[in-house]
Each structure stands twice: as C-alpha cells, then as structure tokens.
Amino acid sequence: MRIYALMVLLLCSLSSFSQICNNTLSGKVIDLHDGTALVGAMIIIAGSEQTVVTDINGNFSIQNLCDQTYAIQISHPYCLTSGHKIKVDGNTVKTFQLEHHLEALNEIVLKGHAQNKKSNTLAQNTLSGEKIEQFSSGSLGDALNSLSGVSSLNTGSTVVKPIINGLHSSRVILVNNGVRMEDQEWGVEHAPNIDINTAENITVLKGASAIQYGGDAIAGVIVTAPEKIFIKDSLYGKTLLSASSNGRGSTLTSKLTKSDDNGWFGTVQGTIKRYGDFEAPDYVLSNTGTFERNASVRIGFNKFNYGIEGYYSFYKNEIGILTASHIGGAEDQVRAINSTVPLVLKDFTYAITYPKQDITHHLARIKAFKKFNGFGKVNLQYDFQQNQRLEFDIRVGDDSDTPSLDLVLKTHTLLIDIDSNLSENLSLKSGIMARYQDNFADPSTGVRRLIPDYEKYDIGVYGISTVQLQDNWLLEAGARFDYTYMDVFKFYRTSFWESRNYAALFPEIVVEEYDNQLLTNPQYNFFNASGTVGSTYSFNDKLKFFFNYSLASRVPNPSELFSEGLHHSASRIELGDLSFKSEIANKATLTLQKEGTVFGFSIQPFINNIHNFIVIEPTKVEQTIRGNFQVWEYRQTNAQLLGVDIDATYALSPHFNFNHQFSLVKGYDRQGDSALISMPPVNTTNEITYENPKANNLKLALQSTYAFRQNEYPNTNFEVYIAQSESFELVDVSTPPDAYHLLNFRSSIDVPITKKSNLSVGFNVTNLLNTRYRNYLNSLRYYADDLGRNFLFNLKFNY
Amino acid sequence: MKTIKTLSLAVVAALSFASCSDDDDSPELVNEEEVITTMTVTLTPTDGSETITLQSRDLDGDGSDAPVITVTGNLVTGTTYNGAIVLLNETESPAEDITEEVEEESDEHQFFYTISSGLDVTTEYGNNDSDGNPLGTEFILTAGAASAGTITFTLRHEPTKPNDGIESAGGETDILVSFDVSVE
Numbered sequence: 009m010r011i012y013a014l015m016v017l018l019l020c021s022l023s024s025f026s027q028i029c030n031n032t033l034s035g036k037v038i039d040l041h042d043g044t045a046l047v048g049a050m051i052i053i054a055g056s057e058q059t060v061v062t063d064i065n066g067n068f069s070i071q072n073l074c075d076q077t078y079a080i081q082i083s084h085p086y087c088l089t090s091g092h093k094i095k096v097d098g099n100t101v102k103t104f105q106l107e108h109h110l111e112a113l114n115e116i117v118l119k120g121h122a123q124n125k126k127s128n129t130l131a132q133n134t135l136s137g138e139k140i141e142q143f144s145s146g147s148l149g150d151a152l153n154s155l156s157g158v159s160s161l162n163t164g165s166t167v168v169k170p171i172i173n174g175l176h177s178s179r180v181i182l183v184n185n186g187v188r189m190e191d192q193e194w195g196v197e198h199a200p201n202i203d204i205n206t207a208e209n210i211t212v213l214k215g216a217s218a219i220q221y222g223g224d225a226i227a228g229v230i231v232t233a234p235e236k237i238f239i240k241d242s243l244y245g246k247t248l249l250s251a252s253s254n255g256r257g258s259t260l261t262s263k264l265t266k267s268d269d270n271g272w273f274g275t276v277q278g279t280i281k282r283y284g285d286f287e288a289p290d291y292v293l294s295n296t297g298t299f300e301r302n303a304s305v306r307i308g309f310n311k312f313n314y315g316i317e318g319y320y321s322f323y324k325n326e327i328g329i330l331t332a333s334h335i336g337g338a339e340d341q342v343r344a345i346n347s348t349v350p351l352v353l354k355d356f357t358y359a360i361t362y363p364k365q366d367i368t369h370h371l372a373r374i375k376a377f378k379k380f381n382g383f384g385k386v387n388l389q390y391d392f393q394q395n396q397r398l399e400f401d402i403r404v405g406d407d408s409d410t411p412s413l414d415l416v417l418k419t420h421t422l423l424i425d426i427d428s429n430l431s432e433n434l435s436l437k438s439g440i441m442a443r444y445q446d447n448f449a450d451p452s453t454g455v456r457r458l459i460p461d462y463e464k465y466d467i468g469v470y471g472i473s474t475v476q477l478q479d480n481w482l483l484e485a486g487a488r489f490d491y492t493y494m495d496v497f498k499f500y501r502t503s504f505w506e507s508r509n510y511a512a513l514f515p516e517i518v519v520e521e522y523d524n525q526l527l528t529n530p531q532y533n534f535f536n537a538s539g540t541v542g543s544t545y546s547f548n549d550k551l552k553f554f555f556n557y558s559l560a561s562r563v564p565n566p567s568e569l570f571s572e573g574l575h576h577s578a579s580r581i582e583l584g585d586l587s588f589k590s591e592i593a594n595k596a597t598l599t600l601q602k603e604g605t606v607f608g609f610s611i612q613p614f615i616n617n618i619h620n621f622i623v624i625e626p627t628k629v630e631q632t633i634r635g636n637f638q639v640w641e642y643r644q645t646n647a648q649l650l651g652v653d654i655d656a657t658y659a660l661s662p663h664f665n666f667n668h669q670f671s672l673v674k675g676y677d678r679q680g681d682s683a684l685i686s687m688p689p690v691n692t693t694n695e696i697t698y699e700n701p702k703a704n705n706l707k708l709a710l711q712s713t714y715a716f717r718q719n720e721y722p723n724t725n726f727e728v729y730i731a732q733s734e735s736f737e738l739v740d741v742s743t744p745p746d747a748y749h750l751l752n753f754r755s756s757i758d759v760p761i762t763k764k765s766n767l768s769v770g771f772n773v774t775n776l777l778n779t780r781y782r783n784y785l786n787s788l789r790y791y792a793d794d795l796g797r798n799f800l801f802n803l804k805f806n807y
Numbered sequence: 808m809k810t811i812k813t814l815s816l817a818v819v820a821a822l823s824f825a826s827c828s829d830d831d832d833s834p835e836l837v838n839e840e841e842v843i844t845t846m847t848v849t850l851t852p853t854d855g856s857e858t859i860t861l862q863s864r865d866l867d868g869d870g871s872d873a874p875v876i877t878v879t880g881n882l883v884t885g886t887t888y889n890g891a892i893v894l895l896n897e898t899e900s901p902a903e904d905i906t907e908e909v910e911e912e913s914d915e916h917q918f919f920y921t922i923s924s925g926l927d928v929t930t931e932y933g934n935n936d937s938d939g940n941p942l943g944t945e946f947i948l949t950a951g952a953a954s955a956g957t958i959t960f961t962l963r964h965e966p967t968k969p970n971d972g973i974e975s976a977g978g979e980t981d982i983l984v985s986f987d988v989s990v991e
Contacts, residue, residue: 334979335979335980336964336979336980336981336983337980337983339980339983340979340980351977352977402964402965402979403841404841404908404909404912404915404964405841405908405911405912407840407841449834451834451835451836451837453837454837454839454840454841455837455839455841456837456839457834457837460834461834497833497834499834499836499837501867501868501870501871502867503866503867503870503871503872504867504870504871507871507872508871519833520833522836523898523900524866524867524898525836527833527834527836529833572870573868573869573870574869581869630869630871630873631873631874632865632868632869632873632874633843633844633845633846633863633865633874633982633983633984634843634869634980634981634982634983635980635982635983636983637869729985731921731923731957731959731961731983731985732921732973732974734923734924
C-alpha cells in the first residue's frame with residue numbers, strides 16, 4: 009500500500025516536471041437543494057498547499073495547476089465535507105454541489121412529512137404508533153374501530169373488516185407500506201391481510217382523495233406507513249408481549265432496525281399470535297381460535313438525492329370459524345335464532361378445526377427515487393403480491409381434509425410517480441400505474457368455484473395539483489383515468505344461465521357446453537374517471553376549514569359479477585349479475601377543525617351519492633334438497649349515504665382529559681326508497697384519561713362506548729315451514745339487536761431500565777362489566793353473543 | 808447511475824416474470840362430489856304387494872331449478888314396509904352413491920323421520936352406526952289407518968348421539984325433504 013502511494017507520488021511529481029502548469033480551475037460551489045451560492049466554502053487541493061475560499065457569489069479560482077487529476081476537498085461550516093477528483097486539462101470550469109443546512113436537517117424532515125400528507129383538503133384521522141401498540145394483539149379492523157366514522161364488520165372475533173362511513177370491502181382501498189393490498193376482500197369474511205405491528209402509523213381518509221393509489225375508493229383509503237428511518241448510525245428496536253385472558257393467548261412482536269450514516273438501513277420484524285377459543289360472558293365460542301405468523305424485512309439505501317429500498321413481508325393466518333354458525337338451511341337458522349345459546353357448545357381448546365380459513369400472503373416491493381434539480385422527484389415502484397386463500401368447510405368422506413375454496417391471486421404492479429414543484433406555490437404530482445392480476449381457483453377442491461379464474465389488466469394515469477392561493481388558503485385538484493380489462497373463464501349451471509335469460513343476452517360468450525354446465529368467457533372493458541377537488545382555509549393557527557369533493561368509480565368485483573350458488577360459510581345462495589356497470593360515487597365532505605390545548609374539536613359531515621351502487625340483499629327462498637335457502641341477489645341501485653363524525657377533546661385539568669366521539673350514518677336506497685342493509689348504527693365513545701409524565705408517564709383511561717340500536721333496516725324476514733311443529737315460522741334475519749353499552753379500562757406506566765432502553769407495562773380490561781351484547785354488523789350475531797370481559801397485559805421493551 | 812441500472816434491471820425482470828405466468832387453456836370442469844341431487848326412498852312391503860318409491864330429484868344441485876318430488880303410490884293400511892334410503896349425486900356420470908359415504912361416517916350422521924299429525928304412520932330405525940346408535944338409512948315403516956299427511960326426512964350431520972329425537976339432536980341439516988303421502 010505504502011509502495012503504491014509512493015509510486016503515485018513519484019509519478020505525479022514526474023509529470024509535474026514534464027508539463028507546463030499554468031492552468032486555472034475555476035467555478036462555483038452551490039447548495040444541492042436549491043442551487044443557492046455557498047459563501048465561504050473552503051477548497052483544498054490535496055498534495056499542494058493551495059487553499060481558496062468562495063466569494064460572495066460562491067465563485068472560486070485556483071491558479072497554477074498542471075494537466076493532471078487532482079484530489080480536492082470542499083468544506084463549509086453547514087455542509088458535509090466532500091471529496092472530489094478533478095481532471096484538469098487546460099483552464100477548467102467546474103460547479104460543485106454541497107449538501108447544505110446540516111444543522112437544519114430536522115426542518116427538512118418536517119417538510120418531508122408535509123409533502124407526504126395523503127390529502128391536503130381532507131381532515132385526516134391518524135392512529136399513532138402508541139395507539140397501534142395497544143392493538144398489537146388485535147387486528148387492523150379493531151384498531152381502526154377506535155376512530156370516529158370507522159366501524160367494523162365482523163365475521164367472528166378475529167375476522168374484522170373496517171367500514172368507513174358505512175361502506176366496506178372493495179370500496180375501501182388499503183395501502184400497506186406503499187402497496188395497494190390485493191387480498192381477495194370481495195367477500196365479507198375476508199379480512200385485510202395486514203399485520204398491524206408493521207405499521208408506524210395508520211391514516212384514514214374518508215374520501216377518494218388519495219387518487220394516486222386508485223380511483224375506486226368509494227368509501228375511503230386506509231394508508232399504513234412504515235417507520236421513518238433517519239440517516240444516522242444507530243441500532244434500535246422494540247419487543248411487545250401481550251397476553252389476554254379471553255382466548256387465553258398471547259402475541260409477541262419484535263422489531264430491530266440498523267441504520268448507518270452512509271445511508272444504508274435495514275429492519276427485521278416478526279409477529280406471532282396464538283389464541284384459543286374466545287369466550288362470550290356465558291359460554292365458550294367454539295372454534296374461534298387463531299394462529300398468526302408474520303415476518304418482514306426491509307433493506308434500503310437513502311441519500312438526499314436518491315435512494316432504493318426493498319421490502320418483503322410474509323403473512324400467514326389460520327382462523328377458526330364459530331362452529332355454531334355452520335348451518336344447513338332455513339330450518340337450522342330458525343333453530344339458531346330461537347336458541348338463546350349457540351347450538352354447539354364445547355369446552356375451551358386451542359385446536360382450530362373445520363370450518364376454518366387459512367391465508368398466506370406474500371408481498372415484495374422494490375422502490376427507488378431520484379431527485380432532479382429543477383424538475384422534481386421521480387419515484388419508481390414495482391410490487392408483487394401472492395395471496396392464497398384456503399377455506400375449509402365441514403365435508404364428508406374422503407374430502408374432509410380438502411379445502412372447499414382454494415384461490416391464488418397474483419398481482420404485479422408497476423408505478424411511476426413524479427413530484428414536481430412548478431413554482432413556489434404550485435406543485436404537481438403525477439404518475440402512471442400498470443397492473444396485471446391473475447386469479448386461479450383450484451378445481452381439485454371438488455367444489456364449484458365461488459370466484460372464477462380470471463386475468464385482469466389495469467392502467468391508470470393521474471395528476472394532482474396543489475396551489476397555495478394565500479398563506480392560509482390552499483386548493484387541491486386531481487384527476488385520474490383508469491382502464492380495466494378483465495378476461496374471465498366461468499362455468500355456469502345451464503339452469504341458472506337460462507333462468508337469467510343469459511342465453512339470449514350473452515350467447516356469444518359461451519365457449520363449450522357440458523351436461524349441465526356451460527363454460528363461458530366473459531370479457532370486460534371498463535373506462536373509469538375519477539377526481540377530487542378540495543380546499544383548506546385556516547382562519548387562524550387553530551381553526552381550519554376543509555372542503556373536499558371526490559368522484560370515485562369502482563369496477564364491479566368478480567363476486568358481484570359472477571356469484572351463482574351456495575356460499576357455504578354464509579349459508580345462503582348468492583347470485584351476481586353479468587351486466588353490472590361501474591359504481592360511481594360523488595362524495596362531499598366538510599370539516600371544521602379546531603385544535604387547542606384546552607378544547608379541540610372536529611365536525612365532519614358528509615354526503616355520498618352512489619350511482620349504480622351494488623348491494624346484496626335477500627330476495628326469495630329457494631327450495632333445495634337440503635331444505636330451504638335464502639337467496640341473496642346482487643342488484644344495482646342508486647344509494648345515498650349521509651352522516652356526520654364528531655370528535656372533541658377537553659382538558660379538565662393538566663392531567664385529566666375528556667375525549668368524545670360520535671358517528672352517525674344513514675344509508676338509503678333512493679330507487680327502492682328504503683333503508684340500506686348493514687349500515688352501522690349510531691355510536692358514541694366517551695373517555696376520561698389521566699396522564700402524568702412525572703409519575704413514570706402513568707396513563708389511566710376509562711372508556712365508555714354506546715352503540716344505539718339500528719332502527720333503519722330493510723325487512724328481509726321470511727317464513728319457512730317446519731315439519732316438526734307443522735307450522736310456518738318466521739326466520740328473523742333482519743331485526744337488529746338491541747343497543748348496548750361497554751366499559752373499557754386502560755393503564756400503562758414506563759419503567760426506565762438503562763439510558764437507552766425502557767420498559768412500558770400496560771394493563772387493560774375490555775368489556776369490564778362482562779356485558780352480553782350482539783353487534784348488528786357481526787354476521788355471527790344470530791348464533792352467539794359477542795366477546796365477554798378480557799384482561800389484557802402488555803409489556804413493551806424499547807431498546 | 809448504478810442505481811438506475813439496477814432498477815431498470817429489476818423492472819425488466821419483473822415484467823418478464825409477469826408475462827410468463829401460467830396462461831393455460833380453459834379451466835377444468837368441476838363436478839361437485841358431495842352434492843346430493845337425488846334422494847330415493849324405497850318402501851318394500853313385507854307382504855309382497857306393490858313397492859312404493861318416494862323421490863326428490865334436483866339435477867342442478869343448489870341451482871335455480873327446484874327439486875322434482877314424486878311419490879309412486881299410496882301406502883296400504885296395516886302394512887309394514889322395509890324402507891331404504893339411497894342418496895345420489897347425479898351431476899356426475901356415472902352417478903355417485905353418497906349413501907356409502909354417510910354409512911362410512913355413520914357415527915356422524917343420523918336420519919330423522921317426522922310424521923305430520925294427521926298421518927297414521929309409525930317408523931322404527933332399521934340400522935345403527937358404528938357405536939350402536941341409530942343411523943336410519945334403513946328403517947321400518949308401519950302404515951296404520953287410512954289417512955293423509957307428510958313424511959319429512961331429515962339427515963343431520965354431527966348430531967348429538969344418542970338423542971331423544973330431532974328436537975334435541977342439533978347438528979347441521981344435510982337433507983330435508985317432505986313427501987305428501989296417503990294411507991288407503
């Protein structure tokens with residue numbers, strides 16, 4: 009090494025002798041971020057004594073240089089010192105860029121947050137990391153339920169789907185770590201495949217504003233964001249352990265992050281959850297256990313001007329479905345509804361038997377960005393998802409261990425975004441998205457496919473512009489266009505095909521005829537436009553007014569188009585319609601928001617008019633050899649949803665706080681002039697909290713939630729003949745359950761361990777009074793009570 | 808520049824991955840194996856008179872066509888019949904005999920016979936499961952005085968066994984068919 013250095017020195021000196029050294033290197037030193045001249049930057053030429061300092065315009069000039077390569081070091085009080093190699097060939101001019109404002113880096117990060125806002129004209133509801141940790145053992149749906157305007161649709165204790173302002177499933181876009189989740193959530197019993205512990209914060213937008221993710225968010229968008237990793241040398245992590253009495257299980261989640269000041273970082277994370285049968289106040293809810301295993305890895309390299317990041321996550325969840333909910337027809341339904349206890353009662357067990365779901369979701373993503381001076385930031389992302397859903401029913405004979413549903417959904421998405429500041433007050437974000445999706449329904453289940461095989465292609469382009477009209481007045485407008493092509497292979501039963509008059513309407517799509525089935529090849533082209541316009545006006549620092557209008561268009565999903573047959577888990581015959589058009593929603597939201605240390609509130613009324621709204625509702629009873637089944641048919645109508653979400657906080661004293669939430673939503677079928685089915689009832693949550701940062705950050709909270717009875721519902725009851733009693737009995741599937749009130753308690757305290765690590769201990773009780781209740785939006789409400797009291801113990805270790 | 812190169816490579820790899828997905832021909836037809844399309848109850852009189860057949864046949868399974876129910880004749884007063892139930896899946900060809908599966912898992916199944924109050928008919932189990940509890944794919948039916956009404960056959964999956972009849976048996980209904988019959 010030393011010899012090599014000597015050689016170089018020798019060569020250099022030799023060449024300096026052999027050349028005329030009267031060249032000048034001149035140029036400028038500027039700020040990397042905004043191009044401003046840097047005054048007083050020091051430039052040192054290695055190997056010579058020459059040192060120059062830039063003038064008031066950032067210019068410098070160095071004389072008497074030879075035709076050779078020089079090593080130059082540039083330093084500035086507020087910049088990272090950088091080294092360069094410059095080849096001098098005659099008089100040379102060169103501009104150097106330095107990363108300025110080292111001391112102001114935090115300021116830049118803050119600005120970054122502002123740019124990352126999902127919408128500028130919709131008030132955001134965000135769940136903080138701390139709040140998410142409280143739900144570490146629960147699901148995404150449970151956690152979001154704590155926000156006003158978000159409720160949940162349950163199929164049991166662990167299958168929880170978020171409902172935003174009355175709408176759910178494919179009307180809610182879920183963006184997990186920058187990737188739009190494609191997890192077959194077209195059925196009510198398909199919960200999002202997200203490990204809540206991977207999110208640093210979760211934002212809910214009750215509108216289609218985040219059109220960069222898609223134009224079909226009729227209900228809204230849920231964005232989970234990963235932790236921000238700073239460019240500095242550190243190693244940190246946290247481990248959370250949560251144990252609960254109800255379900256007699258625990259959750260362990262752990263995360264470790266390593267970052268380096270050269271830009272590299274990496275995070276590994278894992279979660280394991282194991283619960284046995286959950287319990288209602290009076291009995292065990294048989295076969296409601298869950299076993300979830302997740303892991304994720306994130307590796308990246310970040311510089312101010314460019315960066316690249318890879319992410320992979322694995323999610324696997326096995327979920328038991330309440331045994332008592334597995335019924336065979338209307339007669340069983342009468343028995344179940346009339347029985348005060350579930351029809352199947354067994355002792356507690358961790359075993360998960362049939363019926364159950366077994367879900368595996370792989371997600372891989374690679375993204376990169378590069379900033380171009382005077383142009384903006386270009387983001388490129390590719391992601392791949394593979395979701396396998398197995399649903400095991402109770403089956404007889406050789407098939408008893410074969411799933412009844414085996415779907416594999418593969419999705420590839422490519423995104424290119426450009427963020428540019430056109431002027432100081434005008435910014436434009438635009439992008440293009442291409443997606444390919446392939447669904448494969450395995451025929452070896454021996455059960456006719458619930459969701460057919462299909463291929464789907466999407467292309468979307470969008471642009472969102474933000475204009476700062478005045479310091480306190482901001483305007484945002486965006487538009488998006490999506491094209492979707494679907495190529496489907498679907499078997500129909502000939503009897504259904506004919507009864508629907510499809511033989512006359514769609515003769516051209518029949519590919520082949522079998523004994524009593526037809527193979528068809530429906531192909532669809534959808535051209536959808538969507539957009540958003542909004543404005544934010546700040547009356548002062550505290551008081552803000554938001555207005556947002558959004559237009560969203562959603563392509564009907566495969567279950568809505570193609571369902572025909574018995575959906576075993578719902579014990580009903582479901583029928584779709586081949587002729588459905590896109591749903592088009594016009595939603596307007598107003599928000600008045602006051603932030604304050606003593607009193608703060610937000611009032612958020614909305615109206616959502618949905619043209620071609622697809623609703624599934626009972627239409628008739630069909631006789632089969634298994635008895636009578638309710639038939640649920642999808643149909644399109646015009647719907648209107650109205651509502652208001654209210655949040656308020658009031659500081660009673662420096663330690664005591666009062667929080668209030670109220671949500672109301674009314675859904676109407678404007679064509680049929682009736683109430684819409686499955687609308688969340690009015691609910692309110694009131695909470696008193698005590699916080700004392702001096703007493704080891706002691707936190708205590710008592711929470712009361714009250715759900716009113718849903719008084720507006722369509723009556724879809726029907727009668728069925730019962731042979732035993734020789735009478736017709738009413739099957740009451742529509743009357744909502746009574747109102748209920750629950751009390752919850754929460755507490756936590758921090759225990760410092762070492763300088764760099766601390767332990768947080770929490771103790772919570774949900775349903776403190778062990779109240780018996782049934783929730784209108786829980787599809788298991790016919791069969792069993794909801795969860796009883798649960799003692800929850802949390803340990804969080806930060807290191 | 809290196810980053811961009813790596814990135815473009817990744818994109819190319821991704822696209823080629825996408826384009827070579829398993830794009831096979833048309834999907835495979837599924838004929839459901841557990842569907843019961845047809846239940847045939849054969850009532851063979853012990854005195855050698857005419858055999859009566861009760862049948863419910865639903866060739867499209869749980870489809871839009873309702874089952875076709877046929878009863879070939881009337882029961883004769885004072886006659887005892889040997890009843891046998893055969894369950895078929897006729898969506899497959901040749902038809903699959905589901906009775907065999909029910910009998911294989913006899914401890915998880917039981918047939919129940921519900922006679923309407925106006926009909927003077929009594930029934931008795933004719934076969935048992937592996938634990939010695941009633942199964943009921945075979946039974947004995949005795950017709951009493953002249954009368955008319957319905958006989959309902961219910962097959963329950965995983966009922967409580969033993970039980971005191973359908974009211975307390977629980978389980979899930981696999982089959983439920985009523986036949987209008989007369990005793991003459």
